[in-house]
Amino acid sequence: MIKDLAAREDGPVRVAGWVEKVRDQKFVQFVVLRDESGAVQLVNGGVLREPDADNPRSEILLERTSAIAELTLGTFVTVTGELQHNERVKLGGVEIQIDRLEVVTSALPDNPVANDSGIDVRLDWRFLDLRRPEQNLVFRVQTTFEHALRQVWIDRDFIEIHTPKLMASASESRAELFEVDYFEGTAYLAQSPQFYKQMAQSAGFGGVFEIAPAFRADPSFTSRHATEFTSVDTEFSWIDSHEDVMALHEELIVAGLTAVKEQHGEAIQKLFGLEVEVPTRPFPRIPLAEAKQIVKDRGYEVPRADADMDPEGERRIAAYVDEELSHDFVFLTDYDASIRPFYHMRHEGDPALTKSYDLIYRGVEISTGAQREHRVDVLEAQAREKGLEPAELGFYLDFFRYGVPPHGGFGMGLGRVLMLLLKQSSIREVTYLFRGPTRLLP
Amino acid sequence: MIKDLAAREDGPVRVAGWVEKVRDQKFVQFVVLRDESGAVQLVNGGVLREPDADNPRSEILLERTSAIAELTLGTFVTVTGELQHNERVKLGGVEIQIDRLEVVTSALPDNPVANDSGIDVRLDWRFLDLRRPEQNLVFRVQTTFEHALRQVWIDRDFIEIHTPKLMASASESRAELFEVDYFEGTAYLAQSPQFYKQMAQSAGFGGVFEIAPAFRADPSFTSRHATEFTSVDTEFSWIDSHEDVMALHEELIVAGLTAVKEQHGEAIQKLFGLEVEVPTRPFPRIPLAEAKQIVKDRGYEVPRADADMDPEGERRIAAYVDEELSHDFVFLTDYDASIRPFYHMRHEGDPALTKSYDLIYRGVEISTGAQREHRVDVLEAQAREKGLEPAELGFYLDFFRYGVPPHGGFGMGLGRVLMLLLKQSSIREVTYLFRGPTRLLP
Structure with missing residues (x-):
């Protein structure tokens, strides 16, 4: 060597x-x-x-x-x-x-990738692009980050599961679903392991984790979206609220970034000119309504008809948190039930609000977490309220018909974490082989 | 707790x-x-x-x-x-x-799964089936086994990669390919990460590993096959022959089984009545031709027109190895080029034989490994000899046009290892949610 x-x-x-x-x-x-x-x-x-x-x-x-x-x-x-x-x-x-x-x-004499090649040429010749030391470092950082996360889960006796990516129906929204010809019928690619990591709670597994591909037939071309991405997922039982989920989430992020700093801090400084910053705990938490008020008071009114935040609002609340609290991360909590999936649990006192959060890192959403609704009658009512047919959700609702403890978890995009950690302009730079609406090669 | x-x-x-x-x-x-x-x-x-x-x-x-x-x-x-x-x-x-x-x-009063329920009923109600202590243990064993493997890779400075599961063409055989509606076109589900872990060699990553889903549109209903399975993959540069691949393979298996024995040996003894056996190194190696002669001398002629072994032959050579060498594992080496993929390297002295192996565990094939052909002219000739169109393999052959070091690796079915370790009758018993030609639920 x-x-x-x-x-x-x-x-x-x-x-x-x-x-x-x-x-x-x-x-x-x-x-x-x-x-x-x-x-x-x-x-x-x-x-x-x-x-x-x-x-x-x-x-x-x-x-x-x-x-x-x-x-x-x-x-x-x-x-x-x-x-x-x-x-x-x-x-x-x-x-x-x-x-x-x-x-x-021997290599061919003409290297198709030059120092000033655009991202599309570099992705066409990704194996040459990956020879650059900074690209090599991206995947060493990824390796270290994931291993540190897994060590936290292992130390807590969590079980690693491999949930199926071929499903008989949608796990999130019908709109962004890839269809697969499956013998005489049709299968769908899993948009998330959501249903199956909840199944583990019904199976009495306690805590589970999975780092695996997820698929979204999303036609958008932003710097944050891909049709296939690596999803970091965990779910665990016997929680009191989404606070317990946020506590584990913080612990994982801190463990991951600490390991990255220790093992690659110098190299990241040299190749990216960046200091790896390990955040302090607890991360700031701001209820969504309050966050919207804060950015409004600072001159930005979120231009949305629904109760949700938008990417610009996320950037602005992150700027506020950075200025006022010197923190790279912020949990936005208590999202409106109207903009959350039916399986998020609602507040006892205020059924219009969910016990959920988004985690914002340097102004970009990297994760959604929540306590889940585990009472089958409530869950069924919430599905119906969202216009979902309990019949189509039958196999999922069955999980709850034989007793499930209170539980929660989160899903997090690995590429987004790496992009923001290394201050890259797009997840294309930190994905081994990016997949988008017009990219299936190499 | x-x-x-x-x-x-x-x-x-x-x-x-x-x-x-x-x-x-x-x-x-x-x-x-x-x-x-x-x-x-x-x-x-x-x-x-x-x-x-x-x-x-x-x-x-x-x-x-x-x-x-x-x-x-x-x-x-x-x-x-x-x-x-x-x-x-x-x-x-x-x-x-x-x-x-x-x-x-509350759980519904009638439990659809009884102690004597068949595997299909148990899979229909998998979350109840998984509540059985022995099923819970299966996934704790899986967790420990995987973590021990990853620790070996991490200690050797290997990089964890997440290769895309959506591809523009077949990675192995056209026959067992799932088609995905991909916007205006078609994508295919990866049958293995083969091409992409070799790309990492061209990218100068050195050693890489991945544990991820792989997909085969295989209509068979045997105890060893699934349409979606968890594939354990590694690939690394600067090897002299497939011997180097087998040496790493042994090291990984021994590390995995040692950890399983230490952490779950007692529980496995109690719930499965089994002693976990950690194999000694080196594992026996037998060239395929010799293995066929051995089983023939012991009364079984492999009924195949081609040069390959069959499952019964694998059971019999394993029985021989168990009797004569007291070993659960055996590497069958030097498979005929006629029954191996075009990318396996051939022997310098004998181009009819490949520098490849299958690993047999308790009579069942769990893995195929090989040194890969890294010289693009030879690789292209071998592809053509197999009737493949170099044009369709274009993106893959490009990896080799800019210099690639000698390398090799293997892919191993996680479910098969667990099935054989715990002496279960089918991978259905050790897969979180089995997928087969007629099973997409739950």
Whole structure:
């Protein structure tokens, strides 16, 4: 591994990686070689352009010189040579004098991605785009973040479930549903694991979690939407209110960001120019009605007919929280029942309000959570009130007919968290392979 | 948590869970209450069937007695009472004298699942089926197994990826492909992350892993097949042969089973009557041709026209390995190129054989692994030889046109591992919600 070279003593080494840069000078050739751990400078001091009858190694040197001169960027090579520590080498303070260079697989000479390529070209050639160190870092951050979350769940004895993505009916809204030809009939792709993580509560699993794909046939082209995205989900029993859900949510976010800061804080500083900020607990909580009043008092009236917030309102309440409370996160709570799904529980004292929240991170909604309604008669009435046919929800309502403890949970978009953490302009930058209405390739 | 009661001192406690059993005797009532951690016996010593004017607590006792008498199985209740250690109580050596019992949500009186219900009835009512302690344990074992695997990958600095499940073309065979209506066009559900985990090698990610759903439009109804299953995938660069892949595969299996034995060995012994066996390394390796000769010498000729093994042959070679080498696992290696995908690398000396393997566990194939062909000209020739159109594979072949290091990996069915580990008759028993040609519900 290239990252381990600096700690080694001078002497023979073998490295392998892809060619990132070639400087072919008259008397010396330099190659920057990168593997998944870092980059190192290779030096060919024995440049020979013409046969030299006096030099017994003439043929070897000629061959090596022309091999290096012909290297195309991205070509994979293995190199043996002498490691030398040299303070003047900016790249890690070491270089390797090339003894033998072997081409494993050549890259085509014309790289379709340039430094100034737009996002669409870069997505067309995503595997080349992902070779950039900052892109590599995105997915190391993702790995660390997810592992830290899972460790919290494991420590709490939560069960990891894999809920089916093929369903017989819609889990959220009929409007954004992908249809699948399923033998003689039709199946639908799960928009969320909502029903099935609630099923685990009926099954007495206690706490469950899942990180898995979810699908929305959403034709929009915003920086925050994809037709397929990675959903971070959890659900657990025996809660008193959505406060318990928010408490776990905070704990997970803090654990994830702490691990990211510890393991990648320096690299993020170097490649993104950003300090990873671990939020303090508790995160601020503001009831939605109050939040709308705050942004109104600050000069922005949410232009919506319904009771909901809009993206601009979310940005503005986040700006307020940042200014007044110096916090990157805010829970907006107590959404109107009219704009929440039928399965959100309502307040005992005020059935117009739900025991639910959205989590806003740097001005963008990353998650919705709630206490769920577990009393089947109330649940059925709320479904009917929303114009849903209890018959179509039959299998879901059955879960509640044999006793379910009070429970709640949340779903969170992994891509949005990464986008906001690394201050990227779009989830396309932080998704391994983005899927949108006009993008199914590569 | 009920599992924590035994370690507590006698005194007031509060527990919550669902009613598993009620014994309503003349002078005393017993309830077995279960939560996700275990079960405990509740006792009502103050049974009162008729009003008793001499007893000041008459009304309370009457109410409690009738509430318990009316409890339906599966009803969720919270109970406050006095914890008492009592050696004669078989269930954990403790019981709770009920002070107050509150019904959270009632269950319907008729439980559609009986102890002798067939698998189809149990799958129809999967959430009730999952309340059985052995089913709960299956998913705790799954959680532990996966977490142990991920820890191995994390320790090796592998990157967790989420590859898209919506694709523009087939990743394996056109025959078993699900079609999705995708806006104005068609998408296909990924049969495996194969192409995309190889893309990570081209992107210089080094090692990657993913545990995610995969989809096969396979109409078969065997105990080992599902239309949607959880696939455990890994792929990594800079290998010398498929031996490196098998070495990592062994390490992962051993780590997973060690963790399962440590954390659930006792419970598995109690509920499944099984000793968890952690295999020794290295696992036996037998070239496929040799394996076929061995089973033939033992009286079974594989009835296939092609070079492949069949399920009966796999059972018999496993029986041989168990007898001769006392091992639950065996790698069958060096499959004929004719029965392997075009992207498997072939042996330098013998292009009729691939550098690939199947892993057999207790007689059933759980995984296929291989070194992949990374040289684009060879890869293209092998695709053409299989009758595939390089044009349709264009986006995949592009990955190899800009340099890819030698690499390999495997895909493994999580359900099969669990089925064989717990000696279950079908993956239906160990899948949270099974999906087959005629099953999309619940």
